[in-house]
Amino acid sequence: MTAVLENTHTPSVRAEGSRTVPLSRLTVVELRKLADTRAGLWLLIVIGLATVGTSAIMLGWSPDAEQTFEGFFGFGLLPSAVLLPVLGILSMTAEWSQRTALTTFTLVPARERVIVAKLAAGVIIAVASTVATLALAAAANLLGAALGADGSWDIAGSLIWQGLAVQIIFVLMGLGFGALLLNSPLAIVGFFALPMVWTILGSTIKALGTAAEWLDINTTTTAMSEPGMTGGEWARVGVSAAVWVLVPLVIGVWRVLRREVS
């Protein structure tokens, strides 16, 4: 008699269960995973506090003429540019160091979909942090103006887009390093140390000078904090991003797809 009950019950499960999990839902899951652990939550809190801190520093110590919307925005992007990639790294590496890949890939065997969702979540968090920085810069500028500073609202549109692009490039680079190394400490150290080593080598060894201009992502992205980038500058950003973002990402994705989960 219980078997009869089971038969009426099973088909409804099958109908809903045979549909593939949509990518939008996976992206929401990955976004949530960025903030639902102690490490992720604190990282986000620290980024928020540090961004508020940039405005506080400028309000307290910068010359009045520099206290503009553009100034607050440019400085305010710094903490998230440095720390959001760590969130991206952890998104990839925690699956392996905390072994949650076992659950993640059991629920979604198509690993490439999980990776796409992680990349999408990274881009969304970069956009969100840029928007939040804009809002914070506006608030700081209002406050600054009230305190008698410059308070100019002029900002080159290109600066906003370039600022956003920097955030996205570095978050994706973090995700790439995470996927490539699949180990949190190793990926974090590699992410910060390797470009720095390259910068030092490029500036000390004469023969590397030209190569460094194109391949040193710290140098090429400096241009992005100035309005109105030239085509040449964009090309250099593109080439360095291909080396530091695309290459780790491609090899990393290949690794994640092939790696045995245990």
Place this chain on the structure above:
Amino acid sequence: MITVERLTKRYGAHPAVDDVSFTCEPGTVTGFLGPNGAGKSTTMRMICGLTPPTTGSATVGGTPYRRLGNPGRHVGVLLDASAQHSGRTGREVLALAALTMGIDRREVPRALDRVGLNATAGKRRVKAYSLGMRQRLGLALALLGDPAVLILDEPANGLDPEGIYWMRGLLRDFADRGGTVLLSSHLLREVEAVADQLVVIGAGKVVAQGSKAELLAQTGTLVRAADPAALAMVLERAGLTGTKTTDGGVVVPAGSEVIGRAAADAGLVLLELRPAGSGGLEQMFLTLTAGDSVKEAVR
């Protein structure tokens, strides 16, 4: 329904799983037995599409696992209860899974409740969980999608006796309602209490499989004599080789009449002569899989 066909996994030249085939029918609990390192977990990972097999295939409900659109709704999987983010709360672990599977969030407290984790436990981070609580959380995760099939690797690990008893009831009930359960263990006693079917694996190969009743019937006769040395001689003379049990008895692969006559002819006093049953199954299990545990290696 789980179908495993000639699954083989080699790491270099070493076969971790060697030509393993079995099926698990709806309405039954299949115990997957073997010592540590025999290939149980590797086989289960291959069924769940986490490890690509070298050769062979496995299907769940007729479909390879990786082709199931939303596998959580078909198959509940618990392969390692410790494989959870230590910084996430128990409730959050289930909430993420519910979100992924497209299940109402209100199922989460119900799922926690079903495995005996209260609201306070749900709010705590997995780091603070005992192994037993992690197993319960893992079971809640496996049951969350209301699956028809359960695949559980050593689920009784870390559970206290009361917890083990509770889990047996849960699995028995799941199977009685038409579900399929595959459950691994290295402890025969643990599986014997709940399984209908047994698959015994040693060194990557299936060494015995069948219904529990069948296997129990084949286990021979337990005999115990007042003079064990004399019994050994009598058995040797009759051409029978027995295996000693830990409590001084001998399990002999022959009927009780053969042994009884041989003992009577020799004037031997027997203290016990009966079908070996589960004691024999344990002997068989140990004999069939002997030597594997010392070969256990880090992969």
